[in-house]
Amino acid sequence: MDRHDGFREFVLARQQALMRTAYLLAGDAHLAEDLLQSVLTKVVGHWSKLSRDGNPEAYTRKALVNQYISWRRRPSPEWPSADPPEYGASHDEATLDRIVLRQALAKLTRKQRAVIVLRFWEDLTEAQTADALGCSIGNVKSQTHHALARLRELAPELTDLRIQEVAR
């Protein structure tokens, strides 16, 4: 019995889900992998405490988001093309949504991007999002509002989203 068995089990079960979150945050597979790996390296050190009286997944997600936000400003390796493909017969709608969304996300601030990922991908409530980001609920509301406004501005194709900004 290895003392890392519990950690191994956790990572094997949850690494792909966490990788998806990291990918949505970082926007690049290599950076996402670096981000997740550096966070998991820290999680191993706290594993005995986390497994005893914590919520490892929530802790890891929180660490992931905060590490992403605290990365220094540096050029993003995402190079969104200035002209996304036209909507048309050659691409299905989902593919175009994905391309447009990727480009729009690249233009959000890190905190706005994190809020979008936590609220609309992780499906966290405002309170849970505030806890993950270590900020107030009011700040989450404000960031969400600005992020969605920016998304509507950047991706008019997606403005029929009718996103519910209702607090949960």
Added chain:
Amino acid sequence: MTRLREALKDLAEEAPPVSLVDAAIAGHRRRRRTRLAVTAVVTAAALMATTAGATVFWPRGGQVATPQREGTVPDLPDGKVGAIGYAYQTPCYVSADRQVIDCRRVAWQVVTRTGTTYRVPQALVTTSKGNDIPVAVSRDGRMLAYYSRAAQAHVVRDLVSGQETTSPVAVKEDQIKMGNQLVVSDDGRYVAFDPHVNHKEPGLLIDMRTGKAVSIPREYEPISIKDGVVELVRYVKTDLWLMPVTGGGKPVRFEGAYINFSELAPDGRTVVASYFKDLQAGTPMLSLLDTKTGRTLRKVPVRGLPKRSGIFRTSVWQSPSEVVVLSMAGKNNSTYLVNVNTGKARHLADYPHHLKTRLILPGAAGGK
């Protein structure tokens, strides 16, 4: 589910499969070993100092914590080696089936202009707390600056003469935080070190000869040291400060957000940078900025870069009208020489794709 949620879900599905268990545990063990080694060394040194009244000693290099001496790449020998073209941090070993990931052999390596590669085991790669530590290469590739655990200070190695100078200013390993930065002057006399970019800890401009250190305000990041002047940039409002190495001078403010600053051009007053909005739009464009007035002199669309690539960094000037830029296109990293009058880019060199964020080019700040 809304269309946004669907699109996020589809985008998330693009994330490649990963197997990070072993890498995370290996990373944790490496950090733990390093921490224990440092503690042991500190304890031993303290014991020696207190019980025998003897000179405090330190073991050589980072070997205590990084037992990765085997391999085909030789260690950097003492003496004359010759100028280097670039430095890079080796990646973790990943087996073809991604089941084995080994980060124990990660090290800084340098490649000479004649193509010989050397490991530099004395250059610490990460602190005991896991914060990456960069190296810096002077504009002409002659000086290599790195942080030495043995010396608890920065070291500048003149690769042409073989001379090595240890900074008289001690910097504890714990002072080096995530996002630290390092720059070295052409003559190796000055090293600019920022322990934690944009945080409360101020940076230092160290005179390696006298041990005198000039404090760099915490909001500023060192970009280059050239002709006795340190180029510092503050990103919040985008201020640029050409500070003489003895201190003094005052910043100039640019209108708008700029990033990717080059060193000062040979005319002594122009720099190029990327306007943040151009960068976000994916437009390969350089802005020429006047460091005396803060005015944007002109914007130059860059032609001749690969399709769907962008300018990742700008660095040294090779002539009064040509500046070196690092470009990334997919998995390819290449340097180009851009004529700032015509915008035409000429290919210089390619670098392996895995060096993406760990490549140190001459004249550029390490850690940027």
